[in-house]
Amino acid sequence: MTDEPRKIRIDVLRYRPEQDKEPVWEEFTVPFTDDMSVLQGLQYIKDELDGTLSFRWSCRMAICGSCGMMIGGEPKLGCKTFLRDYYPYGLRVEPLAHFPIERDLVVGVEDFIGKLETITPYLVPREARTLEEGEYLQTPAQLEQFLQFSSCINCMLCYAACPQYGLDPHFTGPGLLALLHRYNADSRDGASAERMQLVHAEEGVWSCTAVGYCSEVCPKGVDPANAVNQNKTASAMDYFLRFVAPKGTDK
Amino acid sequence: MEVFTTDVAIIGAGGAGLRAAIAVAESTPNLSIALISKVYPMRSHTVAAEGGAAAVTRADDSLENHFNDTVSGGDWLCEQDVVDYFVAHAHEEMVQMDHWGCPWSRTPDGHANVRAFGGMKIDRTWFAADRSGFHMLHTLFQTSIKYPSIRRFDEHFCVDLLVHEGRVQGLVMIENASGEFRMIQAKAVIIATGGAGRVFRENTNGGIVTGDGMALAYRHGVPLRDMEFVQYHPTCMPGTGLLFTEACRGEGGFLVNRDGYRYLQDYGLGPAEPTPRNKAMELGPRDRLSQAFWHEKQKGRTVDTPHGPAVHLDLRHLGAKKLHERLPQICELAEEYLGVDPALAPIPVLPAVHYTMGGILANARTASSLAGLYSVGECSSIGIHGANRLGSNSLTELLVFGKVAGIEAAQYASQTPHGHSATLEKQADAIAQRALALVTDSGGREQLSVLRSEMAKTMEDGCGIYRLGPQMQITCEKIDELKDRYTRLRIADHSRVWNTEWLLAIELGYLLDVAQSMVYSAFHRKESRGSHQRLDGYEKRDDVNYLKHTLAYFNADGAPRIDYGDVKITRSVPGLRAYGAAGEKAEAERKRAGAGHD
Numbered sequence: 108m109t110d111e112p113r114k115i116r117i118d119v120l121r122y123r124p125e126q127d128k129e130p131v132w133e134e135f136t137v138p139f140t141d142d143m144s145v146l147q148g149l150q151y152i153k154d155e156l157d158g159t160l161s162f163r164w165s166c167r168m169a170i171c172g173s174c175g176m177m178i179g180g181e182p183k184l185g186c187k188t189f190l191r192d193y194y195p196y197g198l199r200v201e202p203l204a205h206f207p208i209e210r211d212l213v214v215g216v217e218d219f220i221g222k223l224e225t226i227t228p229y230l231v232p233r234e235a236r237t238l239e240e241g242e243y244l245q246t247p248a249q250l251e252q253f254l255q256f257s258s259c260i261n262c263m264l265c266y267a268a269c270p271q272y273g274l275d276p277h278f279t280g281p282g283l284l285a286l287l288h289r290y291n292a293d294s295r296d297g298a299s300a301e302r303m304q305l306v307h308a309e310e311g312v313w314s315c316t317a318v319g320y321c322s323e324v325c326p327k328g329v330d331p332a333n334a335v336n337q338n339k340t341a342s343a344m345d346y347f348l349r350f351v352a353p354k355g356t357d358k
Numbered sequence: 359m360e361v362f363t364t365d366v367a368i369i370g371a372g373g374a375g376l377r378a379a380i381a382v383a384e385s386t387p388n389l390s391i392a393l394i395s396k397v398y399p400m401r402s403h404t405v406a407a408e409g410g411a412a413a414v415t416r417a418d419d420s421l422e423n424h425f426n427d428t429v430s431g432g433d434w435l436c437e438q439d440v441v442d443y444f445v446a447h448a449h450e451e452m453v454q455m456d457h458w459g460c461p462w463s464r465t466p467d468g469h470a471n472v473r474a475f476g477g478m479k480i481d482r483t484w485f486a487a488d489r490s491g492f493h494m495l496h497t498l499f500q501t502s503i504k505y506p507s508i509r510r511f512d513e514h515f516c517v518d519l520l521v522h523e524g525r526v527q528g529l530v531m532i533e534n535a536s537g538e539f540r541m542i543q544a545k546a547v548i549i550a551t552g553g554a555g556r557v558f559r560e561n562t563n564g565g566i567v568t569g570d571g572m573a574l575a576y577r578h579g580v581p582l583r584d585m586e587f588v589q590y591h592p593t594c595m596p597g598t599g600l601l602f603t604e605a606c607r608g609e610g611g612f613l614v615n616r617d618g619y620r621y622l623q624d625y626g627l628g629p630a631e632p633t634p635r636n637k638a639m640e641l642g643p644r645d646r647l648s649q650a651f652w653h654e655k656q657k658g659r660t661v662d663t664p665h666g667p668a669v670h671l672d673l674r675h676l677g678a679k680k681l682h683e684r685l686p687q688i689c690e691l692a693e694e695y696l697g698v699d700p701a702l703a704p705i706p707v708l709p710a711v712h713y714t715m716g717g718i719l720a721n722a723r724t725a726s727s728l729a730g731l732y733s734v735g736e737c738s739s740i741g742i743h744g745a746n747r748l749g750s751n752s753l754t755e756l757l758v759f760g761k762v763a764g765i766e767a768a769q770y771a772s773q774t775p776h777g778h779s780a781t782l783e784k785q786a787d788a789i790a791q792r793a794l795a796l797v798t799d800s801g802g803r804e805q806l807s808v809l810r811s812e813m814a815k816t817m818e819d820g821c822g823i824y825r826l827g828p829q830m831q832i833t834c835e836k837i838d839e840l841k842d843r844y845t846r847l848r849i850a851d852h853s854r855v856w857n858t859e860w861l862l863a864i865e866l867g868y869l870l871d872v873a874q875s876m877v878y879s880a881f882h883r884k885e886s887r888g889s890h891q892r893l894d895g896y897e898k899r900d901d902v903n904y905l906k907h908t909l910a911y912f913n914a915d916g917a918p919r920i921d922y923g924d925v926k927i928t929r930s931v932p933g934l935r936a937y938g939a940a941g942e943k944a945e946a947e948r949k950r951a952g953a954g955h956d
Contacts (some may be wrong), residue, residue, distance in 0.1 A: 157850070
């Protein structure tokens, strides 16, 4: 540990559609201290070296989900990845894989947001309750069933990690399948039959090839692979039950 | 320029903006809503709120308790009728969030659990572990998807309001991805853009918290109220200012100095008991705790860190199990950013800027003085926080008054015709030209990041935890100077697609106007109250001259005009503001005198 700033090389993949035909690497040298994040390194570049570098960021504390990027070839949050871990060799920073680059480190996320809107990502009450009747009763054990899957910050690192999403963008993808499962596993919710249609479908859980890298890169321990697996079981069970009781299970 | 027509436009899609949008959609489904946000809604800074949201819940609590805590916590600069409405509607909003799926932490029998918070007499803070704001924001965002009348304009940056014939009629924005201007013609506009903590250097706020909506309303003649009251949160990470929630202390954490001594007992907050009692010691209000830190620093009883003097937040006695259940995010922050396991070692902390108590002047129904314009959330001053906000009142505020703003704006829009589009489009073109001038005009030599850091530095010097007249004078002059230099800004990026340097430059303009309102308001308040503490002969609260709201009016040619407004006092007359044993004694005396009403 030293308080004297050292210097580190950061190679950033630049793409300015108004001037670049294709993405190009640009090299920067940044002074850093041991507590500086990659995001702070990029902020240094923008403030002191090149004001034209564009990237998204806000909270700095791994909760807003804005600063997902490829760092050293791996999907990571810039704000909780530290420059010291790449010293002395330096690091490469690229936009998140599997998303179209809009400019520099900014990628287009319309696909993710569009899909989010289609998975019924809200509570459809199992039974109606007025405000006067107070909150739904939900034991800590029932909360535990979905809490982990509700911790997704929509940073999309798991999409950049998912080889299947890279091959077939129709795949709903790990983060959103975890979110879907979060509502299905909530004791207050009554719309799992509706959501299971999407789970069964081609772009649902059966597209997943069980690589598990999504859970490895998740910065919040959501474990989307686990959510997908639980839904594979549920989906297979539903499929099986359709033969046993043809009219009994859906709706 | 592409033009969209809507009934209600909402700027900002954090907790307040989303709650308002849902209220419009539910109350008046036939109205169209444009929800504009410079980031995707779930990136909004509500996401970073940790501790929870206050609402009277337990049988041994009462609305009167919450009212008294809030009004005395605000050092009697609160609008008491608004506080009454607030405490009365808090609980139903928590229940509403439950019905929308918010994963509130639970008691063993399945009810929502509540925790203790600073300055609150009874435990009443609803929480979702220590990610309460995150869960509330995602719940609101995901719920908003249900309503077809809400049309989102994500990653659109608002550059100005359209005001014509004495009323607001829409806004002009930049689509971040293309750099193209778009106009929204609206009958009513709700500003829900959050605070302005980035005016300061060390702060808990996200990069997007730049006072945009405050500056927009202010430039159109709406006063900013009580802007001198800036909250320093006592437990933040040295260097970055990242927040360690007050819930750390609500769950039983201690604040100790370099000798391991719980120093708050030296500042009228004792007695020091093994478990912090509500409204005492570590559960005192934020202004008093940050002030106590300042004194410890003066006495040299702090610990040294690479980012300056700090004290220790000691959570070790809570044990790893409780820490990981109740404070998982705190554990993550301490471990990953500081290399400290809070179960094994204390966390170094210091005060950092956290919250702007003041904001756009709003009446009890969120309306501003400009017809059709409403405001809600941290950008707004509806009057519940006074001179110091209590922790966990602001998340509740987003919900209670987000709903009010939505209903009010919907009613106004239902009764109001659209204005003349061609006139507005002409105005919009002029606005676009002005915004473009920032990137196209060259010849300037001033560097954006230099102006920004000089602003943050001078604000910290002049508007810190303790303030001095001459230093505030210097800061006033410095901000005036920076505003002048801002007109000669040099922007390297002349492109349109995702030109974030351009957006940062516009934000800096907002920040400077808000900073100016803060320091001039502070300079003119010659007393000490809540978070505004002076050391230059005005150390005491002065109810004779300053039981008044400060109103700052924008002046394009120089210093803001400072005026004052009355404080609405219904039944709690200003009294001694005390905590710990002294507070309990004062409360008993108030009861005996019949002034406290229960």
